[in-house]
Structures are given as structure tokens and as C-alpha cells.
Amino acid sequence: MKLFSYLRHPLKCLLLITTTLLINGPLYSFELTLKKAIELTFQTHPDILRMLSDYRTLQAQTRLNLGLYDWVVDLGFDYSDVDQAPVVIFQPTNTRKTTYNLNAGKSLATGTTFGLSTSVLKTEDNSSFNLFSKRYETQLGLTLQQNLLDGFLGQPDRVKLKTDQSRLKSLQLMLWRELEMLASAISQRYWNLWRDVQLYAVARESEDEAKDFMDETVRLSKIGLREEDDILQAEASWLRRREETLTAKTLLDNAWSSLKISIGLHKDTDWDSLPSLEDPDWNNQVDYEKTLKMAYINRADLQSSAISRELNKELKDSQNSKIWPQLTASGGYSLVGLDPKLKTSIKQVRKYKNEGWNLGMSLSHSFGQNMDRSEMELAEAEYLRSQSQYRKRINAVEEEVEVGVNEFKRQLQILDLSKEIENRRMRIKNIFQKKFKNGRISIQDLLRAQEESRQSRYRRHLAESQMAITQLKVDLAQGSYLSQLGFGERYSLPIIEKTHYETE
Structure with a gap:
């Protein structure tokens, strides 16, 4: 009824809206999707500049080596x-x-x-x-x-050219993986912000509920239906909820500041207000064998390690020709x-x-061959090291997939249980409210039921945000996270190539 009385008086309605904005902050002024947040990060994050520097350096070195096979023309005059x-x-x-x-x-590459x-x-x-x-x-x-x-028919020359190309491709793959890791870090902050938005909303609703209950208790005490201790307990409950609201608001502000700085919006005053966020989504069906198979195909770091292993094998084989004399x-x-x-x-x-x-x-021909044999031994050692790294990378991928899939399945069960618990706690609270009005239970029982209902909502939102992060871990483990978000092919690195890095 109070709401209708406000609507009948425009001045009171305006005062109510203004007070709400001052307490809760402005309404959502813009929409920030997860993909948009990642795109902003790729445009401003310092690591992107470092990635671009690494890529350009190796690309320049590759061009320099290719330049050894360019035409050389001399024009001379003498008198x-x-x-x-x-x-x-x-x-x-x-x-x-x-x-x-x-x-x-x-x-020529044939030597x-x-x-x-x-x-x-x-x-x-x-x-x-x-x-x-x-x-x-x-x-x-x-x-x-x-x-x-x-080096018959130019084997060292061909291996050198292939080495440069393989290293460039390997670096491109590693940079793509670094982009995935950077995107995953931003995604976790995004879902943490979404979680804190939901928890703050629950805290606000719980505070309003406690305030209404306190006002009702005071009103009933005036007609002799409630005692002084009932009023004190209702007031203490409201103050505790108010304290929790302030704590939730602090966590929310911190989460927004963390995300805002990470995506480069902290210098723009137009982005001070809290944005509207998209809700998390996940796939209810995750299969271990399918995810592992996709990881073997998609993981950029695994492919980069495989390229390095094959490259070192070719370098080792090319060094074996050092035992032959140099015949020209x-x-x-x-x-x-x-x-x-x-x-x-x-x-x-x-x-x-x-x-x-x-x-x-x-x-x-060098009859001692100490230098040649040392190069062969170094190439052999480098090949063994690359084999070890490749095996470690496979083990790491398999572990990430298994842990991610198991965590996803358990978290999905936790989310379902949290929804069931929330439903039952809400029903219990409604029943206790009716019993309290009829004098069948004490105020302590009602306050306990309200607190348990609030906690169940908290846990459900926590489970939802954790579900989004768990889905992120699965996508990251199988190497498809950026592709699922709609970013381009990894080998051309369109994200790096089109980056406009602002230093001011």
C-alpha cells in the first residue's frame, strides 16, 4: 500500500528514486559482455605489447635469414x-x-x-x-x-630455413596459448564480479526483509502483541543484515575495480558505474574422452612442443653429416x-x-673433429630435452582435462543440490512466518529460518559462479576457449596484428 501512496504523489516518488540511487548506486548504464571485456583487454593489456615484440623480433630474424637467398646485383664502372x-x-x-x-x-636452399x-x-x-x-x-x-x-644437396641450408619457419610457427602457437591464459584470467574476474553482484542483491533484499520485520515487530509491540526483547532481537537482526550489506558492497566495488583496471577502463570516467553483465552458461554434458581428444587436437602449447621436438630431431640429424669431409x-x-x-x-x-x-x-677435413662432435652432442642433448618437455606437456594436458572434467561433474551436482536446498529453505521460511504470526514458534526460530534461507541463496549464487569458472577450466584444458568466444584463427594471430596499443 505504501507504494501506491508514493505513486499518487510524484514528488514523493522522485524522492524515493533519488534516495534509492544514493544508497544503492546508479542503475546499470551500459552492458559489458564477457567477449567485450576480453576484447578490451587485448587492446590495452601490457602483455600484448610484449607478445607483439617477441613475434616481430622472430619474424625479423626469419626475414633476415631468408634475405641470404635473395638476388645480389652489382653494377660497376672503372676508368x-x-x-x-x-x-x-x-x-x-x-x-x-x-x-x-x-x-x-x-x-639456393639446395646449397x-x-x-x-x-x-x-x-x-x-x-x-x-x-x-x-x-x-x-x-x-x-x-x-x-x-x-x-x-650437406649434400644443401641439407643444412634447408634445415636452417625450416628451423626459422618452425620457430615462428611455434611462437605463434605459444602466443595464442598466452592469449587464452590472459582471457581466462579476465573471465574469472568477470564471473567473480557477477557473483558479487548477485550476493549484494541478496544482502540488500535480506536487509529490506529484516527492516520490514523490525517495523512490524515495533507496531505489534504497541498493541501488546510483542515484548521488548522481541524488538531488540529484530533490531539486532536488521543491524547484522545492514553490516552484511555494507561488506557485500565493499566486495562488489573491489571486484569491479579489479576488472575495470584489468580491461583498461579505469581512466575513463564514463565507465565508473556498474555495468550490466551476462549470465553464466555451461554445457551440462562433458565427456572425458571427447574432451581429451579435443585437447590433443586444439592445445596450442602441445602443438608448439611437438614442433620443437621435430625441429630438434632434424637439427640433430643434420649435425650427423658433420663427420663427412667438406667437398666442394x-x-x-x-x-x-x-x-x-x-x-x-x-x-x-x-x-x-x-x-x-x-x-x-x-x-x-678436420681430423680431430672435436668441434663437430661437440655440436652433434649438443644437438642430441637438445633433442632429448625437447622429448622430455613434450612428454611433460602431454602429462600436464591429460591431468588438466581429467581434473577439469571431474570438477565440472562434481560442481554440477553441487549446483543442483544448492537449488534444492534453496527451494526447501524458502518453503520452511514461509511456513515459519505463518507459525510466528499464529504464535506457534518463537522469534528466534523465525530469525533462524530467515538466516538459513538467505544462506541457501548465497550458496546457490556461489555455485553458479563457480560453475562458470569450472566450465572455463574445461574449455581452457581442451584449448578451445578463445575459439568458442568467436576469436579468429590462431596461426595468423589477428588479435595481435590488429592491436592498437595506447601508451598514454
């Missing part, structure tokens, strides 16, 4: 003017040479190095006549070099044109007038 002692009396010799050359070379060269040499001298004579020497050449035995074969082929006229000299090259070739081979 010389030389005076020599005369061959004939009073006839000094003067020689002028002008050289133009263009060279191009490239290394082959080849080069192309072309040059034009213009020579002018007066050794025979008083006038200068000209002649042109035009050359076109090809050179090849190939390592044999040690080289060869060249050249075409030369000689003529006083430049065009004729070029035509001689084109018509293969003057040609030549060469073939060479060199052998190098």
Missing part, C-alpha cells in the same frame, strides 16, 4: 689512364681502359651458389701508332658451386668477344666465337 716507358725512342705509351660490369648472384656476370672492357693505346687504337673485350660468364658429402665442386663457363668494334664484339659473344670453361674441386 684508368696509364703512361708507360716508350718502346720506341720519343714514343711514350699511353693506355686508357674503361670497364663496365654487371654481376648477379644467388644462393648451390651461382653467379652471372657480364662486362665490357674498352682499351685505347698508342703503342703502335701515333693515333690511339680501340679494342673491345666483351664477356659473359656463369659460375656454379655445390657442396658435396657434408665448382665450375664456370664464359663467352668472350674481341674486336675493335663494340657491336662486332657483342656479336662474337652471341655466336659463341670464343668460349671457355673450368672445373674445380676442393677437399677440407
Whole structure:
């Protein structure tokens, strides 16, 4: 009836709303979904900048190594003017040479190095006549070099290139896992905030209920239906509920501050008020075998460890070739044109007038082989270490899945029981209220029933928030958490690539 009296008087209604806002804080001013909170974190969290730095550093190193196989082009020009002692009396010799050359070379992943060269040499001298004579020497050449035995067909070069690519992919996978862990930390704070919102609501309702009961007890005492001790107990109950409300509000404010700072909203005054949160959701059916199978497929850290193991195996195998001598074969082929006229000299090259070739081979071997064997032993040790890490990672994944699934099943049972307990405690409270009005039970019995009902609601909300966190653990264990939230493919790392990190 009091509510209708307020509605009849707009000024009183406005006063009621204002008082409610001052006590409870403003109504929800915006909606903050879990995905939105994680997106904000990826845009502002300091760890994202560190991840981007690691990724860019390794990417730059990979490009640097690939640059060793780029074309190298040299363009040169040289001019010389030389005076020599005369061959004939009073006839000094003067020689002028002008050289133009263009060279191009490239290394291949097969261990082959080849080069192309072309040059034009213009020579002018007066050794025979008083006038200068000209002649042109035009050359076109090809050179090849190939390592044999040690690194036949370029095995070390191919392994090195594959090593760079594998390390980059391994880092991408590890960064994706770090993003998942960062998202899980934010998710836990999000659900903790949701829990504290619910607990604060329960505390507020319990306080209002205790206040109404105290007012009713005072009213009944005035007509002789309640004693002074009843009033004192009702007042003590209301004060205790008021204290619990203040404690719940403190926990709520702390939870919101923690989440707000984590997602980078603490500097924005527009986000001071409490947001509207989404309710938790979970899958009631979780199977251990299916979850473990998905973990083997999806876990980025497990795949990264597998890549490292295979990489170290290839490096170990490539080091075994160090026992062979270094045998290098080289060869060249050249075409030369000689003529006083430049065009004729070029035509001689084109018509293969003057040609030549060469073939060479060199052998190098360290008989002690201490350095080579040490590299082989280090590669073997690194491979064994990667095997150990891979096995540990598998054990950790299996443990996380088993613990997560078992905890999920137990927590689901706890949630069902908490709902049943809450239902029964609520019914008991309603029954006790009727009995108290009829004088069949004492005020202590009623207050105890109200407290047990409130505690059952507390435990139900705690079970719901813990259920959301347990579902998070299962998704994290099987490596599908970010994918289920709708984020992109892990290998391209779109989250990192599109991050706009604000330092101000």
C-alpha cells in the first residue's frame, strides 16, 4: 500500500528514486559482455605489447635469414689512364681502359651458389701508332658451386630455413596459448564480479526483509502483541543484515575495480558505474574422452612442443653429416668477344666465337673433429630435452582435462543440490512466518529460518559462479576457449596484428 501512496504523489516518488540511487548506486548504464571485456583487454593489456615484440623480433630474424637467398646485383664502372716507358725512342705509351660490369648472384636452399656476370672492357693505346687504337673485350660468364658429402644437396641450408619457419610457427602457437591464459584470467574476474553482484542483491533484499520485520515487530509491540526483547532481537537482526550489506558492497566495488583496471577502463570516467553483465552458461554434458581428444587436437602449447621436438630431431640429424669431409665442386663457363668494334664484339659473344670453361674441386677435413662432435652432442642433448618437455606437456594436458572434467561433474551436482536446498529453505521460511504470526514458534526460530534461507541463496549464487569458472577450466584444458568466444584463427594471430596499443 505504501507504494501506491508514493505513486499518487510524484514528488514523493522522485524522492524515493533519488534516495534509492544514493544508497544503492546508479542503475546499470551500459552492458559489458564477457567477449567485450576480453576484447578490451587485448587492446590495452601490457602483455600484448610484449607478445607483439617477441613475434616481430622472430619474424625479423626469419626475414633476415631468408634475405641470404635473395638476388645480389652489382653494377660497376672503372676508368684508368696509364703512361708507360716508350718502346720506341720519343714514343711514350699511353693506355686508357674503361670497364663496365654487371654481376648477379644467388644462393639456393639446395646449397648451390651461382653467379652471372657480364662486362665490357674498352682499351685505347698508342703503342703502335701515333693515333690511339680501340679494342673491345666483351664477356659473359656463369659460375656454379655445390657442396658435396657434408650437406649434400644443401641439407643444412634447408634445415636452417625450416628451423626459422618452425620457430615462428611455434611462437605463434605459444602466443595464442598466452592469449587464452590472459582471457581466462579476465573471465574469472568477470564471473567473480557477477557473483558479487548477485550476493549484494541478496544482502540488500535480506536487509529490506529484516527492516520490514523490525517495523512490524515495533507496531505489534504497541498493541501488546510483542515484548521488548522481541524488538531488540529484530533490531539486532536488521543491524547484522545492514553490516552484511555494507561488506557485500565493499566486495562488489573491489571486484569491479579489479576488472575495470584489468580491461583498461579505469581512466575513463564514463565507465565508473556498474555495468550490466551476462549470465553464466555451461554445457551440462562433458565427456572425458571427447574432451581429451579435443585437447590433443586444439592445445596450442602441445602443438608448439611437438614442433620443437621435430625441429630438434632434424637439427640433430643434420649435425650427423658433420663427420663427412667438406667437398666442394665448382665450375664456370664464359663467352668472350674481341674486336675493335663494340657491336662486332657483342656479336662474337652471341655466336659463341670464343668460349671457355673450368672445373674445380676442393677437399677440407678436420681430423680431430672435436668441434663437430661437440655440436652433434649438443644437438642430441637438445633433442632429448625437447622429448622430455613434450612428454611433460602431454602429462600436464591429460591431468588438466581429467581434473577439469571431474570438477565440472562434481560442481554440477553441487549446483543442483544448492537449488534444492534453496527451494526447501524458502518453503520452511514461509511456513515459519505463518507459525510466528499464529504464535506457534518463537522469534528466534523465525530469525533462524530467515538466516538459513538467505544462506541457501548465497550458496546457490556461489555455485553458479563457480560453475562458470569450472566450465572455463574445461574449455581452457581442451584449448578451445578463445575459439568458442568467436576469436579468429590462431596461426595468423589477428588479435595481435590488429592491436592498437595506447601508451598514454
